[in-house]
Amino acid sequence: MSIRLLHIADLHLDRAFVGMGCQGDLAIRRRLGLREALRRAGQTALERGCSAVTIGGDLYEHDRAGAATAAFLVETFASWQPMKVLLAPGNHDPLLTGSIYSRTEWPSNVHLFSTSDLHPVAISDGLAVWGLAHLEPAWQGDPLAGDPVGADGGVHLALFHGAELGSRPEGKSIHGPFHAAAIHGRGFAGALCGHYHRRRVDESSGLLYPGSPEPLTFDECEPRGAVVVTVEGDGSLSHEPLQDNRWHARIAVADVATARGLADVVEAATAAAMVACAGLQPDRVILRLDLCGEIDHAVPADTFTVETAVRDTCAVAGLRVRDLTSPALSIVAVSSEATVRGAFARAAAQAAESADDEQRRILDDALRYGLQALSGNEVGLR
Numbered sequence: 001m002s003i004r005l006l007h008i009a010d011l012h013l014d015r016a017f018v019g020m021g022c023q024g025d026l027a028i029r030r031r032l033g034l035r036e037a038l039r040r041a042g043q044t045a046l047e048r049g050c051s052a053v054t055i056g057g058d059l060y061e062h063d064r065a066g067a068a069t070a071a072f073l074v075e076t077f078a079s080w081q082p083m084k085v086l087l088a089p090g091n092h093d094p095l096l097t098g099s100i101y102s103r104t105e106w107p108s109n110v111h112l113f114s115t116s117d118l119h120p121v122a123i124s125d126g127l128a129v130w131g132l133a134h135l136e137p138a139w140q141g142d143p144l145a146g147d148p149v150g151a152d153g154g155v156h157l158a159l160f161h162g163a164e165l166g167s168r169p170e171g172k173s174i175h176g177p178f179h180a181a182a183i184h185g186r187g188f189a190g191a192l193c194g195h196y197h198r199r200r201v202d203e204s205s206g207l208l209y210p211g212s213p214e215p216l217t218f219d220e221c222e223p224r225g226a227v228v229v230t231v232e233g234d235g236s237l238s239h240e241p242l243q244d245n246r247w248h249a250r251i252a253v254a255d256v257a258t259a260r261g262l263a264d265v266v267e268a269a270t271a272a273a274m275v276a277c278a279g280l281q282p283d284r285v286i287l288r289l290d291l292c293g294e295i296d297h298a299v300p301a302d303t304f305t306v307e308t309a310v311r312d313t314c315a316v317a318g319l320r321v322r323d324l325t326s327p328a329l330s331i332v333a334v335s336s337e338a339t340v341r342g343a344f345a346r347a348a349a350q351a352a353e354s355a356d357d358e359q360r361r362i363l364d365d366a367l368r369y370g371l372q373a374l375s376g377n378e379v380g381l382r
């Protein structure tokens with residue numbers, strides 16, 4: 001007989017979303033969307049006849065989550081009874097004294113792992129899920145340390161928040177480092193993990209990162225959702241990754257190198273935004289739009305105007321425009337002018353000679369704004 005589990009991780013309830021430029025109503029809608037994603041996962045698990053929902057950490061953000069979040073979790077988990085809920089705290093929701101995990105009275109179907117080494121919970125005859133908790137936000141232990149399990153037969157799965165070192169995304173923090181090879185090495189058929197927000201299903205090593213169910217940063221594109229894990233009668237695992245995110249994060253790049261004026265910049269930006277959002281419900285899209293290319297110094301790439309125009313055309317819920325253009329300048333030509341512009345360019349060039357990298361960036365900006373101003377243009381700050 002096969003047994004099904006539904007695995008999620010990195011929901012990050014109560015996230016502020018400032019990094020995605022979300023404020024006010026939009027930030028509230030995003031946070032409500034995270035709660036919806038949890039309810040949806042439970043609903044799916046019930047419909048699919050899952051024995052348990054496993055949650056691999058970062059269920060909420062400790063610094064922001066309070067009594068209302070605890071009440072929401074209790075009510076949600078209780079409504080799933082008798083289906084089990086297994087909680088394995090991670091680095092954003094460590095099992096600290098005074099945390100939601102510690103001070104909440106959980107419904108009887110909830111099991112909270114509370115040690116920093118793996119301990120088992122029996123899901124059925126012959127299937128155990130071993131979980132652990134991060135007891136501090138900067139835990140550096142090896143989640144798979146310890147003696148091999150499974151000498152008595154049966155299927156054993158591990159559930160924890162940790163950083164698989166062979167697949168670590170660049171710059172991602174290391175909490176609970178481990179290697180995928182240790183999953184089978186320690187006798188586990190698979191590891192239900194959390195921490196990396198991009199989905200990874202590796203049938204050969206048994207490593208599973210479902211990814212965050214809704215996008216939390218601009219680069220978190222699809223697929224997003226829970227993963228249904230089936231333990232077959234012969235002990236093998238199969239994975240069914242779902243895609244049911246309701247929000248979409250997108251990055252668009254508009255090359256404005258050929259722009260002759262602000263209208264051209266707006267046109268290129270709007271076109272890029274339309275392509276990025278094609279087929280999506282715009283009021284659930286958070287878009288970052290990067291303007292790039294070498295642009296004539298006389299052309300103001302005013303981000304505020306671009307933002308307003310793109311919002312007007314695409315009606316996206318959230319938008320952040322970044323001006324990454326660089327001035328296309330012939331300093332030599334401008335410097336030779338017997339004008340104020342020429343004198344200004346010569347002064348900037350002279351200052352740049354003895355400048356370090358940081359000062360040079362400031363001088364580049366000064367040159368750009370100065371030449372824009374001297375050309376009679378409105379100066380748009382980058």
Ligand SMILES: [Mn+2]
Binds near residue numbers: 010012058
């Ligand atoms: Mn996370």
